Amino acid sequence: MKLLVHSGTIITMHNKKIIRQGAIAIEKDTIVEIGKTHELKRKYGRGYEKIDAKGKLIIPGFINTHQHAAMSLLRGYANDLPLKEWLEKWIWPIEKHMTSHDIYVGALLTAAESIMSGTTTVNTMYHYMPEENEAKAFAEAGLRGVVGHVCFSWRKKQDKKALEDLAKNWHNKADGLIRASVDPHSPYTVDPEYMKELKEIGKELNKKYGSEKAPIIWHIHAAETDDEPEKIRKAFKIQLKNGIMEYLDSLGFLDERVIAAHCVALTKRDIEIMKQRKVKVSHNPISNLKLASGISPVPKMLKKGITVSLGTDSPCSNNTADMFETMKTTAILHKGVNKNPTLTPAQQVLEMATIEGAKALSWEKEIGSIETGKKADLAIINLNKPHLCPLYNEASHLVYAAKAADVETVIINGKIVMENKKLTTLNVEKVMEMAEKTKNSLLERLARNVK
Numbered sequence: 001m002k003l004l005v006h007s008g009t010i011i012t013m014h015n016k017k018i019i020r021q022g023a024i025a026i027e028k029d030t031i032v033e034i035g036k037t038h039e040l041k042r043k044y045g046r047g048y049e050k051i052d053a054k055g056k057l058i059i060p061g062f063i064n065t066h067q068h069a070a071m072s073l074l075r076g077y078a079n080d081l082p083l084k085e086w087l088e089k090w091i092w093p094i095e096k097h098m099t100s101h102d103i104y105v106g107a108l109l110t111a112a113e114s115i116m117s118g119t120t121t122v123n124t125m126y127h128y129m130p131e132e133n134e135a136k137a138f139a140e141a142g143l144r145g146v147v148g149h150v151c152f153s154w155r156k157k158q159d160k161k162a163l164e165d166l167a168k169n170w171h172n173k174a175d176g177l178i179r180a181s182v183d184p185h186s187p188y189t190v191d192p193e194y195m196k197e198l199k200e201i202g203k204e205l206n207k208k209y210g211s212e213k214a215p216i217i218w219h220i221h222a223a224e225t226d227d228e229p230e231k232i233r234k235a236f237k238i239q240l241k242n243g244i245m246e247y248l249d250s251l252g253f254l255d256e257r258v259i260a261a262h263c264v265a266l267t268k269r270d271i272e273i274m275k276q277r278k279v280k281v282s283h284n285p286i287s288n289l290k291l292a293s294g295i296s297p298v299p300k301m302l303k304k305g306i307t308v309s310l311g312t313d314s315p316c317s318n319n320t321a322d323m324f325e326t327m328k329t330t331a332i333l334h335k336g337v338n339k340n341p342t343l344t345p346a347q348q349v350l351e352m353a354t355i356e357g358a359k360a361l362s363w364e365k366e367i368g369s370i371e372t373g374k375k376a377d378l379a380i381i382n383l384n385k386p387h388l389c390p391l392y393n394e395a396s397h398l399v400y401a402a403k404a405a406d407v408e409t410v411i412i413n414g415k416i417v418m419e420n421k422k423l424t425t426l427n428v429e430k431v432m433e434m435a436e437k438t439k440n441s442l443l444e445r446l447a448r449n450v451k
């Protein structure tokens with residue numbers, strides 16, 4: 001496919017460059033040239049499908065670096081509870097009844113919601129099943145994603161099989177849209193020996209199916225709550241000395257291919273280790289606030305030069321996949337708690353939602369900014385709305401004023417997946433119908449206690 005997006009304001013997220021009256025020429029899945037509309041229109045006239053972005057912003061799609069896509073099925077199922085009770089009494093019992101088809105349906109719903117709100121890449125951690133899974137749903141939706149399998153000490157054999165199948169069948173598949181990851185659930189649900197083993201398994205899978213350009217990464221929840229060291233002590237009789245990251249480092253787990261979600265309860269030493277090992281962070285402010293887990297020391301990590309990206313977390317701890325909400329919450333939260341309005345400025349938050357997200361997933365050579373040679377993952381945002389008028393500064397509008405509903409058109413891997421608010425890859429009404437049906441069946445299975 002050949003495409004010319006023209007006459008818009010391009011927020012490249014590359015060296016803070018903005019091109020007004022800009023155009024982007026796309027061939028197949030790749031951006032071949034970026035420049036002024038009058039020049040590119042001459043060069044890429046015939047044979048190029050045109051998208052007029054007059055009065056609109058063209059941004060690299062958002063990269064949501066922490067999700068559990070299938071959990072959209074549980075959106076609103078349990079709220080206003082502490083993390084432990086929420087997980088143990090509500091979420092885990094109903095999840096036991098989820099089939100591979102349920103997971104697929106939930107991921108389709110999240111894919112639709114993500115695309116419609118301008119997200120082009122989602123990093124998801126969930127139970128992988130070979131029959132149907134999140135990878136299949138993302139590939140059908142045309143959504144880019146890192147799809148993991150979540151690992152627990154109590155099901156090692158099953159995990160190892162799932163990881164092999166996931167990497168073999170999905171890593172760097174679906175025209176390069178899908179990548180696989182190895183996801184130890186957390187330091188308190190994965191014992192130290194298994195944590196080491198999962199590091200080795202990831203390395204082996206990388207040798208077999210990965211490459212320097214398209215690596216298989218590790219995705220873990222870490223330091224989500226203050227009581228995590230106590231949970232580790234209870235589970236494995238290990239007394240932590242100086243924090244979760246120090247502990248994970250002692251197991252040889254940490255390196256630049258690890259993305260750690262939450263990172264709320266960190267010691268000073270933890271932050272130093274994260275910097276040293278180049279660990280990537282997914283900051284999930286809405287989930288942390290909703291579950292009352294605390295507030296991640298994001299300004300401190302940013303000051304150290306640690307890569308901090310943004311995630312929504314699951315649709316039942318947020319309860320949406322909306323990256324606009326997450327950007328605004330990030331920007332205002334750290335100002336408020338630190339009583340410093342200069343922290344997390346709009347431009348930096350926008351970087352966290354795009355190019356830093358790409359770095360967090362070791363995918364920055366291909367996505368995260370609008371540059372020649374990168375994959376064409378774009379969102380077009382209509383500014384012709386009262387809440388986006390007048391316009392002084394684009395980054396300010398994107399972070400503080402714009403909403404998911406302002407996203408009009410989305411391109412992923414050079415393919416138009418939403419045009420003028422209509423998804424081209426999925427029938428959204430049908431997906432919602434499937435999700436309602438699955439919810440009812442899931443509740444019924446829970447009541448009868450069968451699969």
Ligand SMILES: [Zn+2]
Pocket residue numbers: 066067068221261313314
């Ligand atoms: Zn999570």
